[in-house]
Amino acid sequence: MLELREISAGYGHAQVLRELSLSVAPGEILCLLGRNGAGKTTTMKAVMGLLPLISGSVWLDGQEISRLPPHRVPQAGLGYVPQGRRLFTGLSVAQNLEIGLRTRGSGRHVRDEVLALFPRLRERLSQRAETLSGGEQQMLAMARALCIEPKALLLDEPTEGLQPSMIDAIRQVIARLRESGVAILLVEQRVDAVLSVADRVVFIENGRNGETMSAEALRKDHSLIDRYVGI
């Protein structure tokens, strides 16, 4: 269970998150929806300990991870697929995975399992990360995060700029992760994609909690979507 308890955070003097709370259960996909600049990426950075919290706390399976130094947070079992991929450039595909495997000392079998999910990466192990195609880079960003065998996974726009077949592949992986009991916090721009995969949706506006509801209810009533992410 990943839990954010009234977290406030920001950059320097500019506060972005204001007492934001949410929780994701194991095997659940919670989607964070909001306009550009609402604070979705900031939320993920704050959870990862990459931004200091002004107040509030973050818990993972009963452990207060917001008290840990930043590099200990992933070691507690938190995987992160950042917006814009942010692979380790200059390193090969295999080395990018190696960094993920080292995070929590995952065994070799984890690497094989991950590569089974993304067979295209297996053919490109010695290729430098920055020379992969956009879709392959996104796969590597996912694979790298899965190498730490996460209990909870933060996905920031994992299908940004991908063609439909690639989006399908990524979505299937996400569905399989849910089945295996990972708690997934997902940020997505495409509302249709969100509604087909998410269990619950939390709206975020100006760094504050908006409504929370089940994806099913939202499918029937689009008015909230228009209110929070419409133009």
Added chain:
Amino acid sequence: MDLGPYILLATLEGAVTAAVLALTAVGLSLVFGVMRVVNIAHGEFFMLGAVIAWYVANGLSGHPATGFFAALIIAPLLVGVLAMAVDMTILKRLNYDPERTIVATIGLLYILQQGALMTYGPEARPVEAPFNTRIALPWPEWGETGLSFYYPWGLSTTSYKLAVIAAAALVLLGVWGMMTRTKLGLVMRATQADREMALAFGIPVERVYAMVFGIGAGLAALAAVLIVPIQQAHYLMGADPLLLSFIVVIIGGLGSLPGTVVAAIIIGLSDGIISVFFSPTLAKILATLLVGLVLVFRPQGLFGTRAA
């Protein structure tokens, strides 16, 4: 002496300069590449290496080789530990901000320099080379009897100078191996690529930074120990290596280790050759001019991949 042997002699002198310069500049480049810190005090770590070498060599009695080889280990270690302390107490507190760390390392430059003046004093002092055999070099001659060799008067080097070149090459290979083949190197390169993502994957970035700053300073100190039997230790000796290292790092491409080594060889050799035939001042002028040209026409450096 004919022109040919004369050029060989100049090249050998240049190769010694290049070897020492490559070590120093790789230290600077490593720190800039991984930490994005421009270390203005890098030349003072070089100077400290030489000064410590003098203290060690003088403190130990017996064969000069004993003192020298002890210095070769002790000086880089001490300087490396000092640099790690500087990283943890000063640079970390500044959050590795690019501008503020420049100001901080300028301050450090004066502290180290004046500290050396107050303790070691204003004299230049030599450290004896561990071995120093003069080696006359042959030059080929095509005569009536076919190819033969003779020993032109003045064409010679010393066993120590050759050893400096070999030692620098070995250490550089070691650094290359560390960066490409070890876990520490992998972690350092990941941190260089993206500091935030390194943290998000469990890399203790602060410890990596301390390590890199220590290794960078240690390389400068090692270079200084190698050169001090040829050049003498002096509290102001850090200025030239700092300037030349910056020239080399800019020409080679900021943060690129192979580029740094190639640029060090170009600058070192041309420095040696131009100094022998013309004057050392002209050599510095031309090197600075080359930097200007590189900055105008290829700002990312000869081997750099992205504009810094």
